[in-house]
Amino acid sequence: MYATLWRLIPGPVWLRILIVLVLLAAVLYLLAFFVFPWVDQMTAPAQEVTVDR
Amino acid sequence: MTDSVQGELRRPRRRKRGLVSRIVGVFGELLITAGVLVLLFLGWQFTLNGVMLSNQQASDADQLIDGWQSGGDDAVPAPAAPATDGTTATPAFAYGEPPAPAGEAAPGDAEEFAVVYVPRFGSDFKKTIAEGVDPRSVLNKGGAGHYTSTQMPGEVGNFAIAAHRDGWGSPFLKINELQLGDKIYVETQAGWYTYTFRGLEYVTPYGVGVIDPVPQVPNAAPTDRILTMTSCNPLYVASERIIAYSVLTDWTPRSAGAPAEISGLVGA
Numbered sequence: 042m043y044a045t046l047w048r049l050i051p052g053p054v055w056l057r058i059l060i061v062l063v064l065l066a067a068v069l070y071l072l073a074f075f076v077f078p079w080v081d082q083m084t085a086p087a088q089e090v091t092v093d094r
Numbered sequence: 095m096t097d098s099v100q101g102e103l104r105r106p107r108r109r110k111r112g113l114v115s116r117i118v119g120v121f122g123e124l125l126i127t128a129g130v131l132v133l134l135f136l137g138w139q140f141t142l143n144g145v146m147l148s149n150q151q152a153s154d155a156d157q158l159i160d161g162w163q164s165g166g167d168d169a170v171p172a173p174a175a176p177a178t179d180g181t182t183a184t185p186a187f188a189y190g191e192p193p194a195p196a197g198e199a200a201p202g203d204a205e206e207f208a209v210v211y212v213p214r215f216g217s218d219f220k221k222t223i224a225e226g227v228d229p230r231s232v233l234n235k236g237g238a239g240h241y242t243s244t245q246m247p248g249e250v251g252n253f254a255i256a257a258h259r260d261g262w263g264s265p266f267l268k269i270n271e272l273q274l275g276d277k278i279y280v281e282t283q284a285g286w287y288t289y290t291f292r293g294l295e296y297v298t299p300y301g302v303g304v305i306d307p308v309p310q311v312p313n314a315a316p317t318d319r320i321l322t323m324t325s326c327n328p329l330y331v332a333s334e335r336i337i338a339y340s341v342l343t344d345w346t347p348r349s350a351g352a353p354a355e356i357s358g359l360v361g362a
Contacts, residue, residue, distance in 0.1 A: 042123045072131075077138045082230055089332045090266070090325045091227045091241070091256045092302045 139261050147236030147263035154237070155209045155220045159360060162283050162348065192248035192319075192345040193284050201225040201240075204232050208240075208247055210255070211279040211356045214272055214291075220359050221265045223280070227256045236263030241305050244322075247280045247287045248345055251307035254322040259329065259336075266325040269338050270294065278321060278340050279356050285347040286356075289321040289340035296327060297335050304337045318342075 050057045111119075201207035201224075208223040222237040232239040238257040245251035259266040276291040297304055304324065307316035319342035326332035346353055352360040 042120045069134075072134060073138055073142055077135055077143070080135065081139065081143065081234070085229045085234055089229070090233060090258055090335070091239075092297065092299060092304055092324055092335055092337075094300060094302055 144236075144261070144263045151221050151236045151263065151265075154206055154222050158206060158209055158222065159281065162281075187345050189345060189347050189350060192287065192342075193347075194249070204228065206237065207282065209281040210238055211281070211359060212272075212276075213355055214276045215266075215268045218359060219265075221257070223255055233258055234262045236265060238265060238323075244305050245307065245319075247282050247321075248284070248319060248342060250319055251316040252305055252309060252320045252322055253280070254305040254324065256324045259325045260332070266323060269323060269325050269336055270327075272338055277353075277355060278323075279353060280321065281352075281360070283348070285345060285350070286353055287321075287342055288344035288346070288353060290343040291338060291340045293339055295337040295339065297337060299333075299335055301335060301337075304335075309337075309339060 047057065047061075050060050052060070203226055204224050206222040206224045210221055210223055212219050222235075223240050224232045224235070224237060225240050226232050226242055227239040233256065236258075238255040240246075241254040241256065244254040247253050257265040259269060272291045272294070274291060274293070278289040278291060280287040280289065295304065295310075303310040303312065304322055306312055306314075307320075308314040308318075309320060309322060321340040321342070323338040323340075325336050327334045327336035344353075351357065
């Protein structure tokens with residue numbers, strides 16, 4: 042899978058590495074500010090710090 | 095390094111991997127990716143998310159305080175003259191009885207209505223208290239939540255709040271480090287309620303007696319003004335609840351200025 046992706050990226054090696062780093066940064070940004078907050082709300086434990094009957 | 099060198103160094107790729115082998119390979123990479131994502135998420139919860147929530151809490155608290163300060167003092171009853179003859183009922187507060195919160199509209203669901211300061215938790219500890227203890231709309235915002243069925247700050251009875259201590263900013267992380275006599279300040283429109291820490295208790299998640307008007311004494315008529323803080327225990331396990339009790343020992347109307355210990359945080 043990742044080997045195929047690597048082959049699909051055009052350009053010499055240094056450019057490929059640059060493209061991969063940019064893509065990684067974009068993915069991490071989306072995760073940190075959009076995906077993870079959403080997952081956090083979805084998976085929130087019902088009761089963890091409160092007393093309840 | 096040029097392309098031609100790269101091309102010479104690269105070994106001829108094996109043609110035609112078996113279909114099963116390719117599927118297994120992709121599956122394995124997906125599993126590794128999932129594992130990395132889970133680790134990233136856990137790391138995010140305890141670092142970046144905590145920082146973001148703490149910043150948001152600080153700005154929310156400042157906004158509340160600004161609103162109160164610009165609201166004018168006429169919304170607050172004039173303080174009674176300091177009691178000097180000792181005739182006031184115990185505990186005697188320098189500025190008389192705290193005003194009943196009846197004049198103020200009850201806070202709406204998940205509305206931030208108070209700010210709590212706990213110097214023991216950090217010299218800059220300042221979090222909001224919102225109405226209700228719903229995890230998604232209140233507790234996961236990094237502040238504290240008020241048990242709706244309990245009293246309001248300064249009232250006779252029990253002002254009970256809850257907050258996380260293992261994530262979501264971990265506001266009550268150091269609740270187990272409170273020491274006898276530590277001050278906990280709750281600020282509302284009216285002023286500052288100074289509670290003094292009295293002790294800890296550990297209960298099961300069903301120990302609702304801790305938020306009774308007289309904690310653990312059902313149906314008793316309250317005379318004290320208690321602050322009850324609840325959080326999870328042990329850290330990261332949460333099979334129990336840790337409870338911190340404090341009692342109101344003083345109150346300061348807004349017109350008198352913030353108590354010295356937290357005056358630097360109030361920004362007045």
